Amino acid sequence: MESKYYHISQGGKCNTMTTFDEALAAAKKGGYIWLIYIHPTKEELTPLIDALGLHPLAIEDCTDENQIPKIEDYPQHTFILFNSFSYIDKKLRINEVDLLMGENFLVTVYSNSNNQSHLQDIERMIKLDSDNIRLGPSFLAHILLDQIVDQKFLATEALEDEINQAEDVIINNLASFNPADLLHHRRDLSAFRKSLFHEREVLVKIYRKDCKYISEKALLFYRDIYDHLTKLFELTESSRDTVNSLMEMYLSMLNNQMAKSANEMNATVRRLTFITTIFMPLTLLAGIGGMSEWTMMTGPANWKIAYPAFLIAMVFIGVINYYFLKWLEKKRPEIG
Numbered sequence: 001m002e003s004k005y006y007h008i009s010q011g012g013k014c015n016t017m018t019t020f021d022e023a024l025a026a027a028k029k030g031g032y033i034w035l036i037y038i039h040p041t042k043e044e045l046t047p048l049i050d051a052l053g054l055h056p057l058a059i060e061d062c063t064d065e066n067q068i069p070k071i072e073d074y075p076q077h078t079f080i081l082f083n084s085f086s087y088i089d090k091k092l093r094i095n096e097v098d099l100l101m102g103e104n105f106l107v108t109v110y111s112n113s114n115n116q117s118h119l120q121d122i123e124r125m126i127k128l129d130s131d132n133i134r135l136g137p138s139f140l141a142h143i144l145l146d147q148i149v150d151q152k153f154l155a156t157e158a159l160e161d162e163i164n165q166a167e168d169v170i171i172n173n174l175a176s177f178n179p180a181d182l183l184h185h186r187r188d189l190s191a192f193r194k195s196l197f198h199e200r201e202v203l204v205k206i207y208r209k210d211c212k213y214i215s216e217k218a219l220l221f222y223r224d225i226y227d228h229l230t231k232l233f234e235l236t237e238s239s240r241d242t243v244n245s246l247m248e249m250y251l252s253m254l255n256n257q258m259a260k261s262a263n264e265m266n267a268t269v270r271r272l273t274f275i276t277t278i279f280m281p282l283t284l285l286a287g288i289g290g291m292s293e294w295t296m297m298t299g300p301a302n303w304k305i306a307y308p309a310f311l312i313a314m315v316f317i318g319v320i321n322y323y324f325l326k327w328l329e330k331k332r333p334e335i336g
Contacts, residue, residue, distance in 0.1 A: 003044075004036040012134030024051065032104040032137050037062075039112060052105055053077065062098045062109045069198040071205050077102040078213040080141070080202060083195040084148045087158035092188040094195070097148060099141050101213050106137035108144060138214040142221040149228045152196075156235055159188060163242055170250050174257065182247050189240045196233045203229060278321050282314050 005017035007026035014034075017023040023033040037045065042063045048054045053076035061067055061081060072079040080099040085092065096111035132139045163185055169177045203226035206214055214222070 002038040003040070006034040006036075008032050008034060008133055008140065010134060012131060014133065020047075020051070027104055031134075032106065034137075034140060035105065035107045036110070037107070038110045040109060045109070048100075048107065052100075052102060052107070054100055054107070055079075058098075058100055062100075065096055065111050067096065069195055069202055071202045071211065073211055073213075077105075078211045080145075082145060082148055082199060082202070085152045085155040085192065085195070087155040087162075087188075090162060090184075092155065092159070092191065094191060097144070099144065101137045101141050103213065104137070106140050135217065136215055138218040139221070141214075142218055142225070145222075145225055146228075149225055149232070152192075152232055153228075156192070156232060156239075159185065159192075160235075160239060163239060163246070167242075167246055170246060170253065174250070174253055177250065179247070179250060182243055182250070186240065186243045186247075189236055189243065193233065193236045193240065196229055196236060200226065200229050200233065274325060277325060278318055281321060282318055285310075285314055285317070 003020075005020055005023040007015045007017055007023055009015065009031045015026070017026060017033075020035070023035065027033045035048075040063070042059060045054075045059045045062055049056060049059060055074040055077070058072065058074060058077070058079040061072075061079065067081055069083055070081050078099075078101045080101070082097045082099070084095045084097050086095075087093070093112075098107075098109040098111075100107040100109070132143065162181075166177070166181055166185070203222060205211065206222050207219055207226060209216065209219070
């Protein structure tokens, strides 16, 4: 586990503390503390129950990674669970972020160390934003949640780029397209939508003033987060519709391609059947004539006349057969 401890003074200065006890001692002189834990165990968070009055169920939720976004009010703190998203190397990564907010403390628990770079950006921003963070833990929590939502926008844009590329491949080179990509995109969007749906409910409860540890002055800032989540939810719905349309377009183009191949095969078979039908009677006559029956019927001395006459008769029969079949083809649409 990695942990960081900060003390936010009444003037908004963010001071780094070396130990948890040092942070608690500084909070007694004014201001509040911000504790950061990255992938902790339940045993490592248990001391916070007595020190800060955290509820054991909230500690249990911090170590359970199969939770949905939610908000819970406890007697001495408010618990908020959000999901952070990142789309890297064509994979959607979902990490849990837990916020435990009290009157003079904010505890942030990250489920994965992948949030390190994101956390560093937040720390730099907080050190420059003393006017807001000095107002209390609820304003600091707003900054954290706002950064998480901004990160969701980046993941959404990356996913949309992947969907647009899939559309180009379907249109320009259908044979090289892998339909499994669309299934992965649809699964990612479903996970995205599920998280956004519950996170909007969290913001609705906050804006209804159901959380006593979120000050009324901070509600307008949280409403801005709600607006961003609503926009993200609509983008996700639009992307899901696009993926479904692309799947239908892919199947339609694939069916058209298969129908085209079938039509070409049918045309080839018809041509071969046409040729076979013309030559079937000629083959029969050639078989009979090849056994010298014409010589036997006309006499051996007349073979010079019999065989040329036989060949001319075969050509004549073939021509008659050809035009007869062509006439049948022309009459077929009229019959149908």
